[in-house]
Amino acid sequence: MSVTSTAPIYPKLLRLITPQNTRICPSFLHHLATEPPPPTEIPPPSVVAQVADILKTNDEESWRTNCQLNHLLFSNSSPVSSHYFLQITRQLGNSDTAFKFLQYLHSSSPSPEAASLSSTFQAICELAGREPNSQNKLLALLNTSKELNVPLTINCAISLIRLFGRAKMVNDSMIVYNELDQSLRNTHVRNVLIDVLLRCGQLDNALKVLDEMLQTAAEFPPNGNTGDIVFAGLLKFEKYERSVKEEEIVELVSKFGNYSVFPDSMRLTQLITKFCRHRKSERAWDLLHVVMESGGPVEVPSFNALLTGLGRVAEVEKMNLLMKEMKEKGIIPNVVTFGIVINHLCKSRRLDQAQEVLEKMRDGEDGVSVKPDVVIYNTLIDGLCKIGRQEEGLTLIDRMRSDDHCEPNTITYNCLIDGFCKAGELDRAHELFIAMNGSGVQPNVITINSLVDGMCRHGRISSAIEFFNKMKDKGLEGNEVTYTTLISAFCNVNNINKALDLFHVMREKCRPDAIVYFTLICGLSQAGRVDEASSIASQMKKMDLCQTLGATMY
Numbered sequence: 001m002s003v004t005s006t007a008p009i010y011p012k013l014l015r016l017i018t019p020q021n022t023r024i025c026p027s028f029l030h031h032l033a034t035e036p037p038p039p040t041e042i043p044p045p046s047v048v049a050q051v052a053d054i055l056k057t058n059d060e061e062s063w064r065t066n067c068q069l070n071h072l073l074f075s076n077s078s079p080v081s082s083h084y085f086l087q088i089t090r091q092l093g094n095s096d097t098a099f100k101f102l103q104y105l106h107s108s109s110p111s112p113e114a115a116s117l118s119s120t121f122q123a124i125c126e127l128a129g130r131e132p133n134s135q136n137k138l139l140a141l142l143n144t145s146k147e148l149n150v151p152l153t154i155n156c157a158i159s160l161i162r163l164f165g166r167a168k169m170v171n172d173s174m175i176v177y178n179e180l181d182q183s184l185r186n187t188h189v190r191n192v193l194i195d196v197l198l199r200c201g202q203l204d205n206a207l208k209v210l211d212e213m214l215q216t217a218a219e220f221p222p223n224g225n226t227g228d229i230v231f232a233g234l235l236k237f238e239k240y241e242r243s244v245k246e247e248e249i250v251e252l253v254s255k256f257g258n259y260s261v262f263p264d265s266m267r268l269t270q271l272i273t274k275f276c277r278h279r280k281s282e283r284a285w286d287l288l289h290v291v292m293e294s295g296g297p298v299e300v301p302s303f304n305a306l307l308t309g310l311g312r313v314a315e316v317e318k319m320n321l322l323m324k325e326m327k328e329k330g331i332i333p334n335v336v337t338f339g340i341v342i343n344h345l346c347k348s349r350r351l352d353q354a355q356e357v358l359e360k361m362r363d364g365e366d367g368v369s370v371k372p373d374v375v376i377y378n379t380l381i382d383g384l385c386k387i388g389r390q391e392e393g394l395t396l397i398d399r400m401r402s403d404d405h406c407e408p409n410t411i412t413y414n415c416l417i418d419g420f421c422k423a424g425e426l427d428r429a430h431e432l433f434i435a436m437n438g439s440g441v442q443p444n445v446i447t448i449n450s451l452v453d454g455m456c457r458h459g460r461i462s463s464a465i466e467f468f469n470k471m472k473d474k475g476l477e478g479n480e481v482t483y484t485t486l487i488s489a490f491c492n493v494n495n496i497n498k499a500l501d502l503f504h505v506m507r508e509k510c511r512p513d514a515i516v517y518f519t520l521i522c523g524l525s526q527a528g529r530v531d532e533a534s535s536i537a538s539q540m541k542k543m544d545l546c547q548t549l550g551a552t553m554y
Helices: 009-017 026-034 047-057 067-074 082-090 095-108 114-129 134-147 154-166 170-179 187-199 203-213 224-234 246-257 265-277 281-293 300-312 316-328 335-347 351-363 374-386 390-402 410-422 426-438 445-457 461-473 480-492 496-509 514-526 530-542 546-553
Strands: none
Touching: 047 067, 047 082, 047 095, 067 095, 082 095, 082 114, 095 114, 095 134, 114 134, 114 154, 134 154, 134 170, 154 170, 154 187, 170 187, 170 203, 187 203, 187 224, 203 224, 224 246, 224 265, 246 281, 265 281, 265 300, 281 300, 281 316, 300 316, 300 335, 316 335, 335 351, 335 374, 351 374, 374 390, 374 410, 390 410, 410 426, 410 445, 426 445, 445 461, 445 480, 461 480, 480 496, 480 514, 496 514, 514 530
8 A cells, every 4th residue: 555745745734833923014014004994884864863854855745745754754664663753743843834744644644643643743842832932822722623633642731731820721731631531531631631720720630530549459550740730739729729627638639648748847737837827826726737647747846836826826735745755756846946945934924934944955854955045035035025024034034045145136235235225224225225235236226216215204314315316326227216206205204396397207207107196286275385286187188197196006
């Protein structure tokens, strides 16, 4: 058997598998580096862009005979979705062209789909809403949609409801809502309609829509946005065609609670405050407790609002009960809470109890320690001064500085100055005035009035007028109260000329009230200057102050 030699092959194989230092021509490398990449294939324009371009560049009369357009829109092989119709219509620029496109679709499509027509109509409404005279255009479009039997989309209905609402065309907003298919009247649509109705003062219609949402097992129940809209609207219930009773509001809040929808802390506080201002503290009590019992969030400002209202009508037992409930629920009272309680006790002249509350809040009794502020100290000082315990009020200034690092302000000094003036201790009042200036606390017109009144009441009229002029030179003018006090004082000592001089100065500075006129008329009459009294009475009549005087006196 013969054997074929393979020796000559090995060197060739070795050359192939052994690395070689092959030298590449530089010109070839340069060619590779500078050769432009092959052109990128440009994708064909989208259906939306193609259709929009044909519609904008061709007369609408030629649309029906444009084979490319008809193929793009109505081809069975690649049908256009309703979303495409929405985008195509938005690119047409104005509602007139867009509406012609809708008519073209309605008449030219072999089988026009409701979804496509609805999307097209939605885009037309969007375009019309941005154009002048939009309300009338939209109203005409709505009527045409009925004629063409084009159903509304949710977004289209929402836009129309809002736009008609802004134009105060509330009935048309209601028509849009009623035209919308029942299954599409979801929570969002209802929220928009309720908002429009409340803004336009149509409370009863808003409550009808809301009532459907609040029914047991409602298909479209309320959500947080519903609550925000309704609770905000209820705060403005004076503007509606009929008054909203507080009981109705409490009932609505209770129904919302069944869906775990509650007013936030701010709105709950505002509602409670509004109830209390209308002397409906019982309903305010019910409102807060409905939210609490339904598991809604309650915060200290809502309790403070109710405490304030209860204090106005002297509901002491309920105030105590509410404080107890705060403790049970772990709601920590703040400085405002204690301030409300102390203010109520001071107005009730129960100053010892008010001071006990101050001690409790400072010492942290019941595990709650709150630092008193200047408002609380001012309330206590004012209360003490009003019952003749101004010395105790004065000691509180030292305490507020040393214990609580709280500096007295203008109101603090005014309370004490007025207290000492009313007690006839004018020198002490003057000392406080000097201390006030020394502490860098600026006096105001109330400071002047207290000192002027104190001096006039205790026969120091010359000192009063001197002090008044001194303050005026320093740039601190008196007001109608200051002038009335001085004029009355001069009339009482039969110095009518000085009273008249002050009256003429007063007329240049501020408007005299009925009491000043009456004081002057009495003073002139008692001095036998009947003609001048008659002249002042005529001026008073011209100023239309006679009725004001009657209301003031009776």
